[in-house]
Amino acid sequence: MRPSFRIDATDGTARAGTLTLRHGLVPTPVFMPVATRGMVRLVPPATLHELGVSLLLANTYHLALRPGADVVAALGGLSAFTGFGGPMLTDSGGFQVMSLGGTVDDDGVTFRSTYDGRRVRLTPEGVVELEERFGVDIAMVLDVCTMLPAERAALQVAMVRTTEWARRAAAARRDEAQALFGIVQGGSEEDLRREHASQIAEIGFDGYGIGGLAVGESAPATLAAVAAALERLPADRPRYLMGVGDPYLIAHAVELGVDAFDCVAPTRLARHGIALTSQGRLALRPSRWLGSDEPVDPRCGCSTCRTVPRGLVAHLLRVDAHSAGALLSVHNLSFQLGLLRDLRAAIRAGTLAGLVRALDEVWAPSWRSARTEAAPDR
């Protein structure tokens, strides 16, 4: 069975669709929680099911180092290994290699393992092979990700390599049941995004990642770059804005026509005592919440909001932070999945513009104070 994508409804340039993948169906637009090392931190896979997670991201870099693709393959692939069972996507490891200080040459990247300092080599072909052994539903090609701000020349070098690597990845592919997504780079230069999107689209992939964004640039710059890339990406293929979890960016990117997102922010913020709520971000560490019997978000129906008061969360943040993180991770993921559910429903109902305006009232201000927290920090 080949993976496929069907658009079920549109509202302006936004689309609601269905990804048909090896391990199941994924309604889009979709948010992927991040199971970096095989598990969303502190959130068992059974809880992901209860939350309605339909697509889960894991990290090629980390899993290739520990426990290794052989182990994962022997246990039946990543969906079985993680206990999630449903559709999974792996990023290529490129982002980690860049952010952790790898050396790029024309053929691939070399880096030292964060676990044992061992010298490791990733090539476009090697990454496809790893991801095929992981048996994931969606594999991302190895790309060259550039931190922003960056010189145009540096962005262009990265684009040339990324395009060449994308060709090699496409040629190396063996497993036709696994979707392979190309990745568009180009920084926040709109013309470069257009140019690179054309190059990657020309190679032909099952879907397209838009990478290297939300890494330090402003929100308008992010969205302009996304819009530029989308102009040159085929409308009948899924488009995935990588590493973006901010509700403001998600809402506007969905409006532009993006179909998928991932970010560690919901669970990372949770572990730092920050809740995502219908009123915006809520820091639960301040002592005033110790006396509060309100739920974390009175408008949320997740198991955390159904059971515990803010007072318990504030208390646990002081005396047992991991337990507080477990409670808030459930809530934040529930919030994020609810956001995407609302966006899908609005597209189907033709009411997306109104929903985006309402979300702006809550989430646009966060860009003034908290921009860095949306960085793709897996």
Place this chain on the structure above:
Amino acid sequence: MRPSFRIDATDGTARAGTLTLRHGLVPTPVFMPVATRGMVRLVPPATLHELGVSLLLANTYHLALRPGADVVAALGGLSAFTGFGGPMLTDSGGFQVMSLGGTVDDDGVTFRSTYDGRRVRLTPEGVVELEERFGVDIAMVLDVCTMLPAERAALQVAMVRTTEWARRAAAARRDEAQALFGIVQGGSEEDLRREHASQIAEIGFDGYGIGGLAVGESAPATLAAVAAALERLPADRPRYLMGVGDPYLIAHAVELGVDAFDCVAPTRLARHGIALTSQGRLALRPSRWLGSDEPVDPRCGCSTCRTVPRGLVAHLLRVDAHSAGALLSVHNLSFQLGLLRDLRAAIRAGTLAGLVRALDEVWAPSWRSARTEAAPDR
């Protein structure tokens, strides 16, 4: 409404019963997970419900220091504060004060807070008042707990104080809807246990704790001391063996007529990578499990065993130990609750002796190698 206890079935000296408490019914014999600081570490209260937890223990010492009884009372009491909602028991704090180095005088104990070094005083009356403000279903009196081995003279001094404090606690009680349990001390000297049980029973409580056991003595000594105490405790009241979680001790204590247990062992062992299984303890850290697609316990139906392979747990123990702890805590609690469910069913069916023999085949050997891990280490 006054708390009550009904015996529904007996098998020899063992009993299956029902505790009727302010926040609900508790089938006995019962195992209480330990929510030391208000949450069972890494296990949200919603998960406790799914596991069928009917009675939850929290720690007076820790909660009185942080966040304080005022905060808990203002939020509606401990069942509301913790999000558990169901029946709760608080220990008296006496064990913590002793184990953390408090000073005992005739009137009470003085210690320094583990949080800020502040000098704190606990008296029998003060503890009852704290527990009434917590609004728990079962309050334990303040006792003097003696580490074993101990001189008879030291045990006798502790008994005299514990009896006097029990009288003062009974006199200080205001809330008749809250069950108040006395505590029997006496170390592993059977005659002292008999004598002290008589003293505490004479004061008259809603139920009786058997304290100061599983603190270093052998399993036969524990059970002999339990049997001696039970001889002099009223048969129509619930009897609670404090701080004991070892399946071997639980099975034999149930056979003797004990109705309730608590221990941090299931969740503490989980955080150290040890699973309780139908085949005994299983250490999941060894690298041979990295390649295993078996569930943690093939005979278990908990969400961890239904979803993840041993390979994932072994991997996470290396790279994300808290997530592994979350998975194994669910399993170990499920195992422990299942053990008590099996014991209740066997009492009702009149087949307890056979079940205890079967459990002995798995669990008796653990006393040769792992005795200390059953210590009441909350």
